[in-house]
Amino acid sequence: MADTETGAARPRPATLPLLIAAVVVVVLALVVWALTADSGSDDSTVSTPAAESADAGFARDMAVHHQQAVEMSYIVRDQTDNEDVRRLAYDVAQTQANQRGMLQGWLDLWGLPKTSPDGYMAWMEGGGHMGHEPRDGSLMPGMASNTELDKLRELEGRQAEVFYLQLMYDHHMGGVDMAQACVRQCGVETEKQLAQGMVQGQQSEMELMTDMLKERGSAPR
Template sequence: MDTDSADAGATGTRPRSRPFVIAAAVVVLALAVWTLTASLSDGTPTSQVPATDSADAGFARDMAVHHQQAVEMSYIVRDLTDDEDVRRLAYDIAQTQANQRGMLSGWLDLWELPKISADGYMAWMKGKEHGEHQAKDGALMPGMATAGELEQLGRLKGRQAEIRYLQLMIDHHMGGVTMARACAQSCEVQVEKKLAQGMVDAQQSEMELMTDMLKERGSAPR
């Protein structure tokens, strides 16, 4: 679809910078996942079991659900476009967030805590300055797409599908960064705080990348 020269002209940067940014984001997330995996294997989190209504438990529950939608959207767009950059980004997001979702769910199992809160989503962030970001009507949590938006994405093809996916994923990352930053500030299990900060750093980098990709397609974040 886009040639290297067209990419360079549209962005004002060298075309090969995009794979580098994707790889850098993946490395940051991979390190965070490795840290969490190591802690689970040596039993570290079980020595610091948080309360059911704690930020630690709430973040693990809600981020697992939040991640699942990112995985779903990424697999949807993979089949709607032939653009290698979008497909590569979608694959990276799907693989990383699926792995993290499994880790967070496993963590809750080790803590013997419920995976669904009786108080609903985001209860652990109520009353916090960084918890004012609101979910739109029809969405489970801030940044998440509605069922209607997912259906619309599935009906698009090519460049239109790429643009809508990038817009939805930027929104999704914004909500995820808000949650992860809250955990980095409020969670008490140190390895979870590190994982959350890794999510903040990596998803902010990905949002910058996706904004550039939208510009190349004559569009912008919503």
């Protein structure tokens, strides 16, 4: 999107701070994990979950789910000048990039692959489909389709804001569904605590998105 005064393209937000923050979170997660495993806590009995476990499945799938949220957030930051939407997009991107680094750090620590031969959502009891199936290139419930991502890239201004908020609301619905399943099914206490934090954080953002959509004469889909 061109700058309204100079006509020059606005540069993309710097990603270095996000990368640094993600590295820091991963290092801290590994340290905490090592300490809890050595301390004789309940986590020590499940310090290396099985590849097909809910712990590993959640880490793999949520990392992928988070990556799309980061992508959509950077798209909309280039498509609007509205500071409220840009601030929300930055917060979503920063939070989910950091959490994604933590999830992948655990998989590395456990020596488990970052992809599952059983496909996405196989670890979830009931599949977590929220009443609908992934479609048109979307990998999991709540994720945007290829067509929707292409549309978001084409929109600008208020139209981009509304569509982003609707897509991210759906995305958070899927994320909350997955995180609640981890709280129920995962055995690693540290991971369950992260999942519970995701539930609370994303539900709060969904309320904010609903208010922002209402201000724009719209609503979640």
